[in-house]
Amino acid sequence: MKLHQALFPVPVLRISVSLLAIAGLLAGTMATATADEASIARGGRLYDKWWAVNEAEKPTETHPAYPGENYKGDATWRCKECHGWDLQGKDGAYSEGKHATGIAGVQGYAGKDPAAVAAIIRDQTHGYTPAMLTDADVMDLANFIANGQVDMHQYVDYPSLKSKGDAAQGKVYFDTICAGCHGVDGKKVADADPLGSVASNGPEMMSKVLNGQPGEAMPALRALDHQIAADIVAHLQTLPR
Ligand code: HEC
Ligand code: HEC
Known part of the structure; x- marks a missing residue:
């Protein structure tokens, strides 16, 4: 212990200070996330x-x-x-x-x-x-x-139930977070309907993206800015049926 402290006193301190700074930054940007x-x-x-x-x-x-x-x-x-x-x-x-x-x-x-x-x-x-x-x-x-x-009226148009999000932005998220399982065309899960054919119901899609799919190893994006979910849903609503 003493040897360790003698050899590395200053760098260890510096590292923990910069880690704290990063943690503070993350806490600042993830405004919607709570412990629950x-x-x-x-x-x-x-x-x-x-x-x-x-x-x-x-x-x-x-x-x-x-x-x-x-x-x-x-x-x-x-x-x-x-x-x-x-x-x-x-x-x-x-x-x-x-x-x-x-x-x-x-x-x-x-x-x-x-x-x-x-x-x-x-x-x-x-x-x-x-x-x-x-x-x-x-x-x-x-x-x-x-x-x-989540106030759905902020992210979904009523009564069309179309997402108010940005589909082009949503495609970037979808292709990196979702496509591994669903394919870029939304048709890769073999025993499921193409995502494009089930995507018309905006509040349902928001629920799936924010909370995940019951019983499946699908991520829940709730801890991120909800606008990301809305953008992804806008993209889902453009996928082929
Ligand atoms: C680890 C694999 C995995 C990832 C990653 C994943 N999903 Fe899924 N998702 C599934 C599975 C499996 C199902 C269930 C398919 C079925 O049987 O209907 C599902 C179901 C869904 C459904 C419901 C489909 C329906 O018929 O009701 C939607 C919508 C969906 N996923 C969207 C997404 C989106 C958007 C993302 C990215 C944010 C995503 N998924 C990421 C595996 C995944
Ligand atoms: C079969 C229909 C039905 C299902 C399923 C159902 N509820 Fe209800 N729920 C009702 C009815 C009826 C009321 C009384 C509200 C009314 O008078 O319209 C109610 C009221 C509520 C209220 C109080 C709303 C208020 O403002 O007074 C909450 C909270 C609630 N339900 C949560 C849930 C949850 C959580 C589930 C699933 C675990 C659930 N409900 C499933 C029929 C249902």
Whole structure:
């Protein structure tokens, strides 16, 4: 120890000072990232399709609170089916069309105590048991609703649901971050639809890019500036079908 200090006292100090400077710089540029980003992204994937994330048994009965006949069985247990990809329910993209349920959005819980959201997920209307969603799952979901809401109107045009992002910029991100798995044409995942054929729903695509795909080793870009996600979605909407 003494020998080490005697040999390298000054350089070691210099290195740690410059590392601190770099860390400070990064903290300055990553203004949207918080310590909870991984929990929030996992909550977003659970919101999308929880049983693909936590490997719980997929429900077979239709959710008792699901109104109408448009969807049946497991689909009606996805949070997104009742509250929408934009989390705005009847006031968002699901205000009309075959996914419309008339159910309110969850935007009123942005910035609220996650414990309040957790209580709602366990209430009688929702009926999610610990076998479906563990307490840890519920915490991630609550964190997503309370601390992870993104105002889709900033990034997506309504009612066209086209991204307002820059597709040329998005292509640069896509070709470097996504194309390894999806191919530059979005057709490389063999058992999946071409990305260009599923990309028209802007809020859904924003959700996939920000939070990742449930059950797949796909990255979640939430910790980066959300404009990057919007630019990528704009590019997805130009890919071949
Ligand atoms: C089958 C439909 C359905 C599903 C699926 C569903 N909800 Fe709900 N949710 C409702 C209904 C109905 C209400 C009451 C709001 C209303 O009166 O329209 C509600 C209310 C809420 C609220 C309170 C909104 C407010 O402002 O009062 C939150 C938060 C919420 N749900 C979160 C979730 C989460 C998280 C999931 C997934 C784990 C989920 N919901 C799945 C039907 C559903
Ligand atoms: C590690 C590999 C991997 C990377 C990297 C990756 N993905 Fe994925 N992605 C997948 C897989 C696998 C699926 C599931 C395909 C399926 O079966 O529908 C998927 C699904 C998707 C879906 C949903 C498709 C649908 O049918 O609903 C979208 C959208 C998507 N990816 C976009 C992207 C974008 C944009 C990026 C870059 C930011 C990206 N992915 C990076 C592997 C990856």
